[in-house]
Amino acid sequence: MKTDACRHWKEDLGAYALGTSPAKSGAALEAHLEGCPACRAEADSLLAVSRLLPHADPERFGPAPQPPAELGKRIAATIGGERRSKRRQRRLRFGLGFGGAAAATAMAVLAIFVLSSGNEGGPEQHVAFRSLPTGVKIAATLEPQAFGTEIHMYVKGISSGTLCRVYMRGPGGGDVSAGSFRYRWGADDSAVLSAALDLSRAEALVVHAGKRTFVAPIDRAEATDRNASQQEEST
Amino acid sequence: MPPGALTDERDVREAYAAHASELYGFAVRSLGDSGLAEEAVQETFLRAWRAGERFDPQIGSLRTWLFAILRNVVIDLGRARAARPTVSDEGIEASVEPFDEALLSWQIEEAMRRIGDQHRRVLVETYYRGRPYAEVADELGVPEGTVKSRVYYGLRALRVVLEEMGYED
Numbered sequence: 001m002k003t004d005a006c007r008h009w010k011e012d013l014g015a016y017a018l019g020t021s022p023a024k025s026g027a028a029l030e031a032h033l034e035g036c037p038a039c040r041a042e043a044d045s046l047l048a049v050s051r052l053l054p055h056a057d058p059e060r061f062g063p064a065p066q067p068p069a070e071l072g073k074r075i076a077a078t079i080g081g082e083r084r085s086k087r088r089q090r091r092l093r094f095g096l097g098f099g100g101a102a103a104a105t106a107m108a109v110l111a112i113f114v115l116s117s118g119n120e121g122g123p124e125q126h127v128a129f130r131s132l133p134t135g136v137k138i139a140a141t142l143e144p145q146a147f148g149t150e151i152h153m154y155v156k157g158i159s160s161g162t163l164c165r166v167y168m169r170g171p172g173g174g175d176v177s178a179g180s181f182r183y184r185w186g187a188d189d190s191a192v193l194s195a196a197l198d199l200s201r202a203e204a205l206v207v208h209a210g211k212r213t214f215v216a217p218i219d220r221a222e223a224t225d226r227n228a229s230q231q232e233e234s235t
Numbered sequence: 236m237p238p239g240a241l242t243d244e245r246d247v248r249e250a251y252a253a254h255a256s257e258l259y260g261f262a263v264r265s266l267g268d269s270g271l272a273e274e275a276v277q278e279t280f281l282r283a284w285r286a287g288e289r290f291d292p293q294i295g296s297l298r299t300w301l302f303a304i305l306r307n308v309v310i311d312l313g314r315a316r317a318a319r320p321t322v323s324d325e326g327i328e329a330s331v332e333p334f335d336e337a338l339l340s341w342q343i344e345e346a347m348r349r350i351g352d353q354h355r356r357v358l359v360e361t362y363y364r365g366r367p368y369a370e371v372a373d374e375l376g377v378p379e380g381t382v383k384s385r386v387y388y389g390l391r392a393l394r395v396v397l398e399e400m401g402y403e404d
Contacts, residue, residue: 010384010387011380011383011384011387012383012387013387014383014384014385014386014387014388014389014390015361015368015383015386015387017390018358018361018362018386018390020361020362020365020368020386045394046387046390046391046394048394049390049393049394049397050390052339052343052397053343053358053362053363055336055339055340055343056340056343056344056347057340057344058347058359058363058364060264060340060344061344061347061348061355061359062348063348064256064260064263064345064348065259065260065263065269065272066256066259066260067255067256067259067272067273067276068273071255071259071273071276071277072248072251072252072255074277075247075251075276075277075280075281076244076247076248076251078277078281079244079247079280079281079284080244082281082284082285083244163312165274177270177273179274179277180274180278182311
């Protein structure tokens with residue numbers, strides 16, 4: 001039975017559970033536990049906690065890193081964009097049929113028309129990466145949003161499963177992460193990303209696809225000119 | 236669709252507010268890279284939202300479900316990273332432990348962070364550093380009985396925090 005006398009023992013239960021009691025007081029406590037179910041139950045419960053301690057690394061008890069403030073907004077924006085893009089997907093996919101050169105040119109013209117008419121969140125900008133390896137196509141549409149820029153990425157012709165990390169380059173060359181996606185063969189959907197950088201301040205769109213890096217300048221002065229010159233950087 | 240399914244953008248915002256910090260902390264510990272950890276957390280919430288209709292609170296907690304998604308994301312990112320040279324930032328050492336062991340370790344470390352400084356201190360000194368109670372008491376300028384008492388209440392606090400965090404045996 002648990003009595004006031006148990007208070008005296010309580011002090012020792014922690015050390016007992018940790019296995020750090022001196023042998024003498026440990027034996028006396030054992031004797032008490034034999035006859036006191038309440039203290040026995042408490043000791044067992046603390047023993048269960050104590051058995052977890054070896055799994056922790058005391059060097060890691062310092063403050064935990066916190067997610068950056070904009071991460072939540074970026075996720076909310078990406079989800080919002082994904083919801084909207086479902087409505088547009090059919091039109092956008094139509095504009096991105098990567099075929100022969102002539103067909104691609106015809107499609108690009110069509111894409112501009114489709115993108116202009118499909119505008120819901122402001123003037124969209126179409127960015128087509130050039131100087132790409134044969135068979136590879138990378139394109140993006142950028143849409144200004146209150147949080148920054150919504151980015152729809154389209155990739156074709158790279159290895160399935162390739163991790164693509166996307167950044168928007170701001171004034172002065174600082175890159176703002178827009179997140180990442182993995183290209184899958186047969187998946188025609190766009191990856192919807194977002195960056196906390198205003199489109200009007202963006203200088204370039206940077207895509208790290210596997211070991212290669214592609215950069216497409218964004219012509220801020222001519223936001224509607226979708227024929228911006230392109231370049232490729234090697235990593 | 237089960238009641239409580241994660242279908243609304245507001246549900247995701249609430250889930251983020253409640254769990255992003257933990258998911259991110261664990262992702263950093265597990266991946267050893269804050270940039271990758273951001274990607275992992277973002278991907279976790281996107282997958283959660285896309286599969287939100289399948290979430291059933293009757294089966295398990297939202298936290299457990301999110302950690303299960305994060306597990307898959309971390310494994311995917313780990314595979315992608317294994318294929319190329321890594322750059323670890325902020326000097327954080329990448330963990331090589333299997334996911335479940337890393338998760339268990341992280342939960343206990345997180346619980347340790349949440350209990351009071353005094354409780355954590357005596358647990359570190361007496362248990363992890365194996366120092367005698369009398370020596371620790373001397374250093375802290377308190378009676379030995381107080382150190383023992385803090386060890387006891389520290390373990391109790393740890394138990395409560397682990398329960399609050401949804402730790403399951």
